[in-house]
Amino acid sequence: MYWGGNPAECHPRHFTKYALMPKSKFLPNGRKDRTVVLVDIRETKSVKAADLFLQVRPGKDFELLTILRALLKGHDVGDREIAQTGLDRAVLEDLLSRMKASKFGAIFFGMGLSMTRGKHMNSAALLTLAAELNSFTKFVAMPMRGHGNVTGADVIMRWQTGYPFGISFNRGYPRYNPGEFSTVDVLVRGDTDCAFIIGADPGATMPRPAIEHLARIPTIVLDPHVTHTSRIAKVHITTAPAGIAAPGTAYRMDEIPLPLSPAIDSPYPTDEQVIKQIRAHLEQKPNWLPDSQQTLASQV
């Protein structure tokens, strides 16, 4: 089941390599042994791959998820509530009976769910639905992440700081508050006097005040390409593209790390080489950090 995503265009290998086509011990006929459901606000190219398409009214994902959870628990839901989602009772009941009868269900949700009206509330409702379905059969849910090694950044920030993103080191230790310490918020408030951007193009997606602030301060971009951000940066260092001309590790959406083996050489340095050189130069400067003085207070 895909919800708020268009894998046919955004994750083109997902159908063939992972979710729909593979044949296996218990699904010897591959696609024929699976039922595929798509929930989205419009007919995308992914509809062709689905057995069942539910067109939810824009902004009504949270309501639909909540109604599904209520029906699953046998609560009464009024026709009017169902109608506002753009779907009817028979469709939802059919969907739920298929879900409960499945041997193993998987829900993949995209930014059509997580970044539209309701945002993290939508994701929470979907994850709860998946958890509750486990009273009937095995069900899992996983987000379909954006491009690049965003999962890898998440994973490493978590093991080093405890948090995936939206982290401030201002007090010398990691603190987390999305909405306050997220990149976009820091830039919009003008709270930073330098920006160092690797493998991202905020100039293409962020609101105007954030971009204007990037243009005002010394912004340094490491990117293989000329991007919206590199055009407003004070410094753009061209680097070798990861996976094509630079080795490394990328984390798949399910947090499995894959080694990258470059196919070609590049005249440009890798991101890692550039950062190591910058770091080596910084280390020449007098250290402004305090000596270790804080004692290991016993934990409470």
Add this chain to the structure above:
Amino acid sequence: MLRIYGGKVFDPANGINGQVKDICIQDGRIVDTTQAATEIDARGLIVFPGGVDVHTHVAGGAINFARAMTPEDHRRTQAFIRSQTRRSGLGGMAPTTFATGYLYAGMGFTTVNEAAVPVLSARHTHEELNDVPIVDKSCLVLMANNEIVMNLMEAGDYERAKHVVAWYLNAAKGYGIKAVNPGGVAAWKWGKDSKELSSPIAGFNSLTPGMIVQQLARIVDDLGLPHPLHLHCNNLGAPGNIATTLDTMKHLEGNRVHMAHSQYHAYGGDGWDTMRSEAAQFAEYFNAHPSMTTDTGAVLFGDTVTITADGPWQHLLYKLTGRKWGNLDVENETGCGIVPYTYKPSNLVNAVQWAVGLELLLLINDPWRVFLTTDHPNGACFWRYPEIIQLLMCADFRNACMAKLPAKIKSRIYLPEITREYSLYEIAIIMSAGPARALGHRQKGNLAVGKDADLVIYREDHDISRMFAQPRYVIKAGEIVIDDGDIRSTPEGREFMVQPEFDPTTEDFLRPLFEDCYTMSFENYPVELDRIENPTIQDCSRVQ
């Protein structure tokens, strides 16, 4: 070059019980004499070999998922502020990697064994272990729910299964074999569990958990791995599970086996209302079977987060508590579940669990076979070990704690009748010499000449918990890393692994199966040795 003089030394591996003795260190090893540049006056202090944790969860996909799930705990916990010698980080229920190294070393532990690693994500585990400073590390590879291995076992192809296990161990750069709820995690893919040793596993015709544990134990011995099969039994956490646990031990009679976190496997009763301790039954059987070792997985009251490859159990815990639940299925290899949990003294089930952990440590006669763990972070966080040591060493303190539990508890536990108190010598065994021996680390938990100079120096203190929580010095590989609470230096640790031999045709057998079963290509699967900082390969010698 370092000389420690005048300390009372507790070195059970060499039978040294509190004698005053000088210890000389050169090039990271203990030596006879040295021209010491530095001297430590240890008069009036107590010298132990550095602690060894036989079973903990500090790195990899599961604990990292737990970190993501518990930001509310990070906020209230101890923060490590960056300095010239130290990276920043957070302590708490699921500490960050750098903080994990600081906290373990800060408590005098110098070797840790990460107890559950799926081969598929072993690369991730090693990357995290590289970021755990100071301590030496090793990790165990999950093998009891691997569908390729299970198919071979069902088909009766023991030889091939053995070679495949050896290949996996090489690929993961692991140190030993871990079995978690054999067959039960595979059954969880069907939403089911596997609770009886002789019933077939969901998705298989004839394979049973009993067959898996017997064959894995034999494989571990045939490969000559330094650490025995590390076993998390079926039916964890359930009332009445002592029957399953005893049945498992009977299946393994005569084999080497390490029974992990036995506290979770020694319950009687037939429901949550009637749950009681069966630590005495466990200990009686265990005492009579010297080829077995165990760690307790003791519980302390308070907040923690539970993480285990035992997926079906975690779903049950989620339903029982209504708290957050994370589930990770790892393709055809294993699974994992994460649920935050609070152990409350007022809760009768939790109170029984607290007692069982201590009872096992007190009722098992031979301290060389039972080790101090909390199955971090499941029973409690590792940095609370000093509290357990206090409970073991002071019967009065233990009784005072027991008095705060509900009165109904008395008829369900053995603890009130136990008067035993651990000596410092015995503590040195269960926190260092014993687990080092069980792990097959000949260089660890031992202060003889030629051994690794990992040791910890305590101040004698009537407050046992404070004494063990705040050592005076911690020395790792001959270097003073902790000096009275200060982190002096943060050297990289080593990582131990084994490379058992396997039949060269094993890869030809596995390659086509990879096309069928895995989403990763065969060539990308094994972890490259050069990704690991300071790899140290241990011998595999045939076990007598």
